[in-house]
Amino acid sequence: MQRQFNGSRLREGRIYRGLTITELAKELGVSKQMISKYENDKAVPSLDALLTITNVLKFPKDYFYEKSIEVKTGSTFFRSLISTGKKEREMQYDRVKYLTIIRAMLEEYVDFPELDVPDFSETTYDAVEEVANQVRNAWELGDKPIKDIVYLLETKGFVVSSLLLENRSIDAFGSQHEVAGKQYYSIVLGNDKKSFYRRQFDVAHELGHRVLHDPNLNIDDLSKEEFKQIEQEANDFAAALLLPKESFLRDVSIHPNDLMYYKLLKKKWCVSIGAMVMRAYKLGAISEGTYQYMQRTISLKGWRTKEPLDDIKDVREPVSMKQAVELLIENDYITGDAFMHKLSKHYGLSLLREEVEELLGLEEGYLKTEVSYTGNIVSIKDKLESKSRDSIG
Template identity: 75%
Template structure:
């Protein structure tokens, strides 16, 4: 039997996944930063004690550091986040969305998911964002009315989606393009920190905008701050145009364009935040600049930047497809939770702890625990005449 080889790349991958610096990891292991670098570049192999500390600090199974993941061609990750979000916080999420896509590939061996269904847009036509949004609505057959649940819509169109606790309030969502075994995927992870259905609608549409408008292999590190702002604005413009189609939204908003109380009614209908609708109305020319500025001041004064009216009436819609797939397999005895984790490790080179997998797949905590049937092997038993006596007393 061949001895398994330590995979130093997994040290770096796991360290970035957890947001831990080389210095922090070195201090935790009680070694030098140079030694961590040697581990990551396969120039040295950790001792048993160091490996044990790695698994504890980075919170990955020992097998994780001896595996070679299935080949995944990964595009850049587009974030719905503040410009102040640091590079470290962004880097932490790159492999999270990749791991989700690997799980999708495994599940597709057993479950039929909708295929990724998007029209082909000519590159020179992407500049007209209003037209692109309209064409996508037409292609998907959703008309010009409100999108009642964009998470559900994208899952029916083959997008891979999850919703998790990111522990980072500056990131609302992120997504990226992947290719596994020649198949194309686009995966989106939503943050659970801001639990507003209406804001989530826009977050998802923003990520959809990146998929439609922007090159999946564009090197974002090469962009200037102004160029980065531009692609973010394009994604925002697409989200607004897709969720609030020009003609039908204008027809509604022009009834009372400057009355914030009226926007509460529009929020119920269009399933989009008041802030996003006011911005859309301004950009469409339904309200003047002075009216827009006054409305923005009113929104701030009333505290609507954090929580808007009606936010509490609508339950946040989390992704369902991946969760349903696992439940189908387990409830119908195709495999146990342990077998799922084993296949993820052996077939796709990805060993993760159960709770991490459950979170990425939107499963209830503990769902993948495999219950071991209790086999009773009694040492003693009732005598035959005792059983007879009991039966006679019952007659």
């Protein structure tokens, strides 16, 4: 049966790669009106045009003829939301959706932790501080430092991935999804910052969005002031979660005005010096004048981009999805080819192998199935075997 070209998939793939209609039209040598017709199923690309599309957008041909399983997606919240343009945000929407589809497929084979997030929908809190404390209590974290928040969220059932994002204004983003009636929350982290301590805050910020904000909030309808408000709330939550008020105050109050002391605190609390100085100011441990002086000093030292200790602690990468694939392949439950085939045929998502490896943090080529030969193709001629036996005799 002849399949039909899916114009919505062309639009999805184009946005995924960050191309405008005009840019794709230029690559294909057609008008932008024709691209619009393709995307709205008013026209079908020729074979030559389709080959160019697959090469430019880097998706297999099947991708443009299929429809993925139904995924109900909420709003995508971005770290550094204000500085992230609409085009850059739209590029990531399907990236996090595809990651969630792959997770749903892996759950057919592997037991992951169930999503465990405290529900505050029927509770009113006057302060973000109290919400952060409730999360700590629910997860039995006490008042101790969180040594690895990426690992913590994976143990709580979050889908977490780390990708090289082309736009450097994006530190992290996350959104809620529903697949076959099951709720997921997926977070993608930019892996170009190379600071364990900054990543800690990025992840806590994304958790703040999940805990504090309506997952179906239409971000495009928000004003600039509303943007700033939800960003500030997520930042305040992250600071309160990573640096609990009473225990952090006890520590910072010993030498609150000494930046070198914050270097020692950084080792304990696993949070950047910049974030701790801000937290100390908001908790009243330092005055506004001292805070401004410390901020100027941080700038003069170049700590806005690179702080002390950033080089000596490795960035923590997500492991659960990677472990799941390795568990299946190394134990011969599935081959790389079978993995890709199932994703395509059962979930309606044909991707290049390299794309899936990147999404899951696998080594390049890991999903490539090696062909093994179990029998000899050639054999010794009968007359040579006979001559050999005669010489031995």
